[in-house]
Amino acid sequence: MLQEIAHTWGLEHVESKADLLYPTTQSVPDPTFVDECFQIVRLDDSNEPVPENNIQCPNQHSQFCDGSNFQNSYQELLQIFGPGVPDLTAPTLEITAPAEGAEVDPKFDLKLTAADNLSPQLLTLSLKIDGPSAAETDPTAWPSPSDLTFPISGLAPGEYTVTATIHDEDNNEAIDTVHFTVKGEPVPGTTGDDSTTGQPGTTTGDDSTTGDDSTTGEAPTTSDGSGNPTTGVTSATGGVTDSATTGDQSGGDDGCACRSDLAPTSGAPALLLLLGLARGRRRARA
Known part of the structure; x- marks a missing residue:
């Protein structure tokens, strides 16, 4: 593509395979x-x-070059466009829900908005949740600007910190952090007490807690109608679409959908999380 575009600026094919203007793409x-x-x-x-x-x-x-039958691709493009200008401006990022210090139900939406001063631009997003049910996601790319919603369920009650980090294509970084509390009685084994084994919902030396779902720290188990058990993990639709909807894996019908699996990378139990897919809405531009 770059070669064909360069032809429109007057550049021709050259003999060096290292140059983008070599007639074919091979070897380099x-x-x-x-x-x-x-x-x-x-x-x-x-x-x-x-x-x-x-x-x-x-x-x-x-x-x-010495002679009109030679070409310096780099210098000719530099003459046309001038030197490159580095992007030194960080993107903007805000976690809009939950609010700082909020108390939320076990099922809630994590919402954020991200944008960059340059467009088009891809922003790489990663999320980290610290608390009784800690987890983090792999980095995933979203277009700028984006308003993203991540439906979450299955977090154990307690205090949490969520940290969102984005990088633009020049690796400029933006970070936002929010502290919130998931309502409910703390699950034994998730408070960090020395008497725990470090696994959610289990304690040492007390067999009375091993058979009770209320103390195991596992997600509530329900049925999907076919007799198969399901956990409390919530998925959302992917994509930057014209409307934020759930249950539609196509990402909308506007032909511009992005979807990406945001699976936890930590050792958190399956009830965590989170973020199968985000449903997003591209912010209207002025």
Whole structure:
């Protein structure tokens, strides 16, 4: 694609395989526009590069090379567009729900909004939840700007901190943190007491807690109608769509959906979490 676009700016094929203007893409895994003069070529009937006699833009090429049948791809593009400007501005990120210090039900929505000063731009998002049911997600990419909603259920009661981190394509970072409390009685074995084994819902030296669902720390088990048990994990639809909906894995019908599995990477139990898929709404631009 870059080669074809470069042709519209007057650049022609050259003999170096390291240059993006080599007639074919082979041998070099990541060619670039090279700051060096190379012979302008064409492909013959055997698909081999041979010197090109019919030069399209001789005056342009001769500004940077000795002779109009040579081309410096890098210098010609630099003349047209000027030097690159680094992106030093961090994106913006805000966790809009739950509010700081809020008390939430065991089932709630984690909402955030993210944007960058440049567009188009992809923002890489990761989430980390610290608390009785700790977990974190792998980084996933979302377009800028995005309003994202992550339905969550199955967190054990207690105090939590959620940290959202995003990076733009130049690795500029933005972080937002919110503290909240999940309502309910704390589950034994999740308070960090020294008498616990470190596993949610189990204690040492007391067999009376091993057969009671209220103390095991596992997600409530229900039936899906077919007799198969299901846990309290909630999934959401993926995509940046025109409307935030659940249960539709297509991500909307606007042809611009993104979906990504955000599976926990920690050793948290399956009730955690979270974030199968987010449902998102692209923010309207002014």
